[in-house]
Amino acid sequence: xxxxFQTPNYHVTQVGNEVSFNCKQTLGHDTMYWYKQDxxxxxxxxxxxNNKQLIxxxxxPRRFSPQSSDxxxxxxxxxxxxxxxxxxxxxxxxxxxxxxxxxxxxxxLTVL
Amino acid sequence: GxxxxxxxxxxxxQEGENAELQCNFSTSLNSMQWFYQRPGxxxxxxxYNPSGTKHSGRLTSTTVIKERRxxxxxxxxxxxxxxTYLCAYITGNxxxxxxxxxxxxxxxx
Numbered sequence: 120x121x122x123x124f125q126t127p128n129y130h131v132t133q134v135g136n137e138v139s140f141n142c143k144q145t146l147g148h149d150t151m152y153w154y155k156q157d158x159x160x161x162x163x164x165x166x167x168x169n170n171k172q173l174i175x176x177x178x179x180p181r182r183f184s185p186q187s188s189d190x191x192x193x194x195x196x197x198x199x200x201x202x203x204x205x206x207x208x209x210x211x212x213x214x215x216x217x218x219x220x221x222x223x224x225x226x227x228l229t230v231l
Numbered sequence: 232g233x234x235x236x237x238x239x240x241x242x243x244x245q246e247g248e249n250a251e252l253q254c255n256f257s258t259s260l261n262s263m264q265w266f267y268q269r270p271g272x273x274x275x276x277x278x279y280n281p282s283g284t285k286h287s288g289r290l291t292s293t294t295v296i297k298e299r300r301x302x303x304x305x306x307x308x309x310x311x312x313x314x315t316y317l318c319a320y321i322t323g324n325x326x327x328x329x330x331x332x333x334x335x336x337x338x339x340x
Contacts, residue, residue, distance in 0.1 A: 162330040175325045216326030219279035225272045
């Protein structure tokens with residue numbers, strides 16, 4: 120039963136466009152994450168929020184900006200996408216940033 | 232270098248055979264987690280295993296924190312077990328997961 124929801128499932132866009140991805144969790148967790156899985160299948164952390172506060176910001180290009188309205192929602196905006204942004208973006212959540220993490224189904228982005 | 236080494240990279244089994252997947256970490260860790268990734272991409276948490284041995288059906292996870300390693304044992308494999316198995320560790324107090332590249336398992340009928 121899915122408790123971390125992501126929209127959209129897929130998105131195809133042109134270089135230079137702006138895209139936004141949404142994530143919502145119904146687990147009552149207070150920490151949410153964005154991970155990127157590239158074509159080589161390696162999953163890497165991008166951002167982490169705890170109670171709407173940014174706590175992890177890995178070396179990510181400035182065109183990526185996360186947004187959190189409350190502890191159950193975490194969105195990701197990419198301004199002016201580039202071909203290397205083609206990947207699967209996975210959202211996750213956990214309690215107090217320490218326990219088991221649960222993942223959403225992912226959003227597959229293709230940049231033409 | 233890679234902080235999380237998973238072995239083997241790929242494995243082909245006949246249905247009914249057992250599998251042993253290994254995960255080694257190059258740094259100290261607070262905890263670790265095993266995931267199964269479906270062909271479509273979604274991640275399913277199999278075990279959250281700070282230390283010791285845990286069982287879930289045909290799956291057994293054993294983590295030895297001091298030795299920085301963990302293993303996942305799959306007994307009596309089934310074709311539906313096919314997919315990618317990922318391990319990751321949690322370090323520091325931010326909760327971020329550091330992943331390995333995974334083991335791709337194919338179980339043939």
